[in-house]
Amino acid sequence: MTDVRTLLLDQKLVLTPSEERIVQILLADYPASGLGTAGNLAKKAGVSDATVVRLAVKLGFEGFPDLQKRLLSEVEARLHSPLLMMEAKRHDGAVQGIAEAYLHAVSETIDKTIGATPSNTYDKVAKIIMAAKGRVGLVGGRFSRHIAGMLSGYLSQFRSNVQDIGTLSAQSFDILVDYGKRDVLIAFDYRRYQNDVIAFASQAADRGTSVILFTDQWLSPIAEHAEVTIICPLDVPSPYDTLAPAVAQIEALVAQILASLDDATRRRVESLEAVRAYNAVTLDGADNVSSTQPGPKRTKGTTSDA
Amino acid sequence: MTDVRTLLLDQKLVLTPSEERIVQILLADYPASGLGTAGNLAKKAGVSDATVVRLAVKLGFEGFPDLQKRLLSEVEARLHSPLLMMEAKRHDGAVQGIAEAYLHAVSETIDKTIGATPSNTYDKVAKIIMAAKGRVGLVGGRFSRHIAGMLSGYLSQFRSNVQDIGTLSAQSFDILVDYGKRDVLIAFDYRRYQNDVIAFASQAADRGTSVILFTDQWLSPIAEHAEVTIICPLDVPSPYDTLAPAVAQIEALVAQILASLDDATRRRVESLEAVRAYNAVTLDGADNVSSTQPGPKRTKGTTSDA
DNA sequence: GACAATCTGAAAAATTCCTTTCACATTTTG
DNA sequence: CAAAATGTGAAAGGAATTTTTCAGATTGTC
Numbered sequence: 001m002t003d004v005r006t007l008l009l010d011q012k013l014v015l016t017p018s019e020e021r022i023v024q025i026l027l028a029d030y031p032a033s034g035l036g037t038a039g040n041l042a043k044k045a046g047v048s049d050a051t052v053v054r055l056a057v058k059l060g061f062e063g064f065p066d067l068q069k070r071l072l073s074e075v076e077a078r079l080h081s082p083l084l085m086m087e088a089k090r091h092d093g094a095v096q097g098i099a100e101a102y103l104h105a106v107s108e109t110i111d112k113t114i115g116a117t118p119s120n121t122y123d124k125v126a127k128i129i130m131a132a133k134g135r136v137g138l139v140g141g142r143f144s145r146h147i148a149g150m151l152s153g154y155l156s157q158f159r160s161n162v163q164d165i166g167t168l169s170a171q172s173f174d175i176l177v178d179y180g181k182r183d184v185l186i187a188f189d190y191r192r193y194q195n196d197v198i199a200f201a202s203q204a205a206d207r208g209t210s211v212i213l214f215t216d217q218w219l220s221p222i223a224e225h226a227e228v229t230i231i232c233p234l235d236v237p238s239p240y241d242t243l244a245p246a247v248a249q250i251e252a253l254v255a256q257i258l259a260s261l262d263d264a265t266r267r268r269v270e271s272l273e274a275v276r277a278y279n280a281v282t283l284d285g286a287d288n289v290s291s292t293q294p295g296p297k298r299t300k301g302t303t304s305d306a
Numbered sequence: 307m308t309d310v311r312t313l314l315l316d317q318k319l320v321l322t323p324s325e326e327r328i329v330q331i332l333l334a335d336y337p338a339s340g341l342g343t344a345g346n347l348a349k350k351a352g353v354s355d356a357t358v359v360r361l362a363v364k365l366g367f368e369g370f371p372d373l374q375k376r377l378l379s380e381v382e383a384r385l386h387s388p389l390l391m392m393e394a395k396r397h398d399g400a401v402q403g404i405a406e407a408y409l410h411a412v413s414e415t416i417d418k419t420i421g422a423t424p425s426n427t428y429d430k431v432a433k434i435i436m437a438a439k440g441r442v443g444l445v446g447g448r449f450s451r452h453i454a455g456m457l458s459g460y461l462s463q464f465r466s467n468v469q470d471i472g473t474l475s476a477q478s479f480d481i482l483v484d485y486g487k488r489d490v491l492i493a494f495d496y497r498r499y500q501n502d503v504i505a506f507a508s509q510a511a512d513r514g515t516s517v518i519l520f521t522d523q524w525l526s527p528i529a530e531h532a533e534v535t536i537i538c539p540l541d542v543p544s545p546y547d548t549l550a551p552a553v554a555q556i557e558a559l560v561a562q563i564l565a566s567l568d569d570a571t572r573r574r575v576e577s578l579e580a581v582r583a584y585n586a587v588t589l590d591g592a593d594n595v596s597s598t599q600p601g602p603k604r605t606k607g608t609t610s611d612a
Numbered sequence: 613g614a615c616a617a618t619c620t621g622a623a624a625a626a627t628t629c630c631t632t633t634c635a636c637a638t639t640t641t642g
Numbered sequence: 643c644a645a646a647a648t649g650t651g652a653a654a655g656g657a658a659t660t661t662t663t664c665a666g667a668t669t670g671t672c
Binding site: 029031032035036069072075076078079097098099100102103104106107110111113114117119120122123142143146147149150153154240242243244245247248249251252253254255256259 | 335337338341342378381382384385403404405406408409410412413416417419420426428429448449452453455456459460546548549550551553554555557558559560561562565
């Protein structure tokens with residue numbers, strides 16, 4: 001008996017946009033999010049109840065209760081897993097430092113992240129970004145704007161018209177006049193969701209701009225307007241949530257884009273890299289102000305390691 | 307919140323014979339047997355539906371669905387267990403996309419990171435930062451400056467005189483006149499190590515400023531001048547290295563600092579958070595069945611979006 | 613630009629599920 | 643051994659959920 005997760009991740013499965021949203025929610029908190037009512041799941045995914053039922057049927061079930069039954073039996077199986085018995089013991093294990101424990105938690109979160117987003121999502125986003133005829137804008141909240149900045153740095157190597165909007169101010173909204181159907185807005189919004197970011201993204205969406213959203217499992221309100229939502233399950237034992245998985249996600253996206261570049265663009269990236277290698281420190285340190293120490297490995301002209 | 311199992315095992319609870327049968331079934335396969343319908347559970351226990359409902363009420367719930375909701379959130383908590391995540395990870399390991407493989411690699415890198423830095427290092431850095439009488443400056447390279455920005459955002463919540471130096475330009479070096487023995491400079495430098503960052507940090511060190519360096523395993527030349535170096539082992543199969551572990555490290559540092567705050571500072575942070583909560587979006591999470599994590603805190607008087 | 617095909621949500625309809633009621637059985641108490 | 647109290651299931655009633663239908667919207671195609 002194949003498990004539902006496998007069904008959901010099946011490449012051959014052709015899903016409508018609304019259905020994909022449901023799948024994403026389902027995977028983001030699998031399988032718990034499918035154990036409530038169909039209506040509940042629909043609400044979280046921002047679609048109608050009917051669509052949830054249709055998805056269940058499409059996956060080969062009699063209806064939603066049928067799918068749920070299967071989900072339930074999986075839960076049962078997993079709760080009986082021998083691993084779980086070990087877990088209780090592990091809890092009072094070695095006393096780690098605060099920082100170590102934190103890093104552990106982050107690592108686990110990234111593992112969860114892997115299961116939380118269908119693999120073709122990155123591909124889809126990569127295509128949207130590279131195919132956009134207009135501009136690609138990036139916004140983020142108090143902390144996540146730094147991630148927007150990083151992604152913007154990467155993207156501007158691959159295409160032109162990348163605009164890092166930075167900290168939102170009243171004037172920032174003027175930028176919106178330039179946004180329309182040909183443009184793409186990449187928004188980062190993790191809790192506490194920020195009103196200004198939400199307003200900005202919503203207005204862009206209203207103007208026909210495709211919105212790509214990076215958010216956590218509780219979903220920013222922007223998800224309503226987003227064409228694609230990339231979810232990061234955050235539950236780290238800290239007053240502040242971790243953004244490391246989000247960074248990993250944008251880097252994964254970059255890796256995806258890199259893999260799909262045509263030759264011309266790849267050459268562009270390579271020549272950019274060559275310029276950088278020239279300006280960076282070299283092993284023999286001829287131009288290195290105050291250090292004669294061993295530096296990084298010298299690389300000539302290739303981008304392979306950077 | 308007491309878990310249902312505890313309620314069921316409560317000695318003070320006086321149960322009728324039929325009720326005991328239900329409890330037995332429930333505990334025998336806890337909590338899965340309670341996740342179906344009330345009628346289903348009744349059948350398994352060999353009692354009527356009505357008796358199941360009465361038990362739920364007797365236990366202090368509104369009705370059966372109420373009990374089930376609680377059960378569901380317990381399941382979710384258990385399914386989030388790290389060990390089970392590992393298991394799930396192995397499961398769908400077969401066909402991975404580029405993005406998935408990348409995330410895997412990042413996760414492993416973070417695991418390595420844990421061993422790469424002695425546990426007291428974070429503590430030491432935390433003390434240096436919080437004890438500095440002068441200013442705390444942050445610099446970084448092309449991409450790592452975003453990490454500097456994030457850390458700067460965190461730090462300015464804990465102390466004053468935090469200066470995010472941002473992109474280095476010729477003028478940036480003027481800032482150095484203000485740096486001396488009472489100050490701290492936090493530098494981020496991952497390969498390709500940037501000459502400007504190296505020069506800046508070196509000169510600050512020459513002026514007596516304590517330099518804290520975040521770098522990769524090949525060590526930026528700044529390491530020579532740094533008082534403390536925090537290393538991140540980077541070897542991800544991508545033309546670009548990952549910065550996610552670096553983000554995790556600064557967050558771990560923040561966690562360390564948070565743990566060592568005195569009451570006055572902690573109150574400062576809390577009131578900052580309160581202000582934010584007020585300005586953040588409010589969501590209605592009341593009927594969210596499958597999440598044990600609270601969503602954003604509800605605050606009155608704010609509108610949800612603009 | 614028009615047509616067909618598909619997608620989607622709102623609302624109605626059908627079904628399932630939960631709860632209450634009530635009559636009967638069982639146990640407890642005087 | 644009554645008589646009261648409690649426990650129980652069947653069935654009816656009510657509530658909630660799932661499913662279907664239908665019309666509007668969108669997308670893709672010629």
